[in-house]
Amino acid sequence: GAVVSQHPSWVICKSGTSVKIECRSLDFQATTMFWYRQFPKQSLMLMATSNEGSKATYEQGVEKDKFLINHASLTLSTLTVTSAHPEDSSFYICSARDLAGEVQYFGPGTRLTVT
Amino acid sequence: SQKIEQNSEALNIQEGKTATLTCNYTNYSPAYLQWYRQDPGRGPVFLLLIRENEKEKRKERLKVTFDTTLKQSLFHITASQPADSATYLCAPEGVSGGYNKLIFGAGTRLAVHP
Numbered sequence: 651g652a653v654v655s656q657h658p659s660w661v662i663c664k665s666g667t668s669v670k671i672e673c674r675s676l677d678f679q680a681t682t683m684f685w686y687r688q689f690p691k692q693s694l695m696l697m698a699t700s701n702e703g704s705k706a707t708y709e710q711g712v713e714k715d716k717f718l719i720n721h722a723s724l725t726l727s728t729l730t731v732t733s734a735h736p737e738d739s740s741f742y743i744c745s746a747r748d749l750a751g752e753v754q755y756f757g758p759g760t761r762l763t764v765t
Numbered sequence: 766s767q768k769i770e771q772n773s774e775a776l777n778i779q780e781g782k783t784a785t786l787t788c789n790y791t792n793y794s795p796a797y798l799q800w801y802r803q804d805p806g807r808g809p810v811f812l813l814l815i816r817e818n819e820k821e822k823r824k825e826r827l828k829v830t831f832d833t834t835l836k837q838s839l840f841h842i843t844a845s846q847p848a849d850s851a852t853y854l855c856a857p858e859g860v861s862g863g864y865n866k867l868i869f870g871a872g873t874r875l876a877v878h879p
Binding site: 741755756 | 801
């Protein structure tokens with residue numbers, strides 16, 4: 651149990667375009683989902699916390715207009731990178747917290763490359 | 766600010782030995798702490814959660830301790846195998862901005878040699 655999926659697993663896009671990444675909790679309901687990014691050989695950096703049915707809370711330094719997060723249901727959250735630039739190239743990972751509110755289960759990650 | 770420190774150097778051990786990884790945190794008191802395993806190009810996989818009122822927790826060959834006085838958690842893998850080679854992340858939970866969230870250490874890379 652406790653599986654989180656992400657789609658796509660990798661994506662290449664041109665500079666200036668937008669990319670949407672989906673995160674789904676497959677066998678449990680998640681009131682809270684998180685989005686992280688990870689650069690090579692670095693730790694996970696939290697970008698934002700999203701709660702189902704409400705606006706996401708962004709970490710300091712993360713542009714909310716650039717990284718749009720939607721958490722429309724208890725099993726789906728999406729991250730849209732708008733007007734992507736090469737510096738947005740990174741590994742994006744989502745996680746979902748179970749209803750008990752403790753353990754976070756992570757998706758397999760999405761590798762974004764902006765050319 | 767809240768800070769997490771893990772062994773920055775890679776840990777190389779011989780198969781069959783016990784690996785011990787250290788996680789120190791400063792400037793806050795987490796209610797619980799989680800350990801994850803991450804393989805290259807993959808998302809972290811949950812291993813163990815230990816609460817502030819628990820001194821030790823075990824799961825198969827894994828053991829985690831939590832010393833709230835020292836502000837430290839130790840993660841042990843006994844009878845290590847080459848398949849245990851990965852990066853291990855420590856993540857104490859904290860509250861910031863009204864939300865519970867994990868704060869990740871940089872991770873310790875473990876290499877188990879046959």
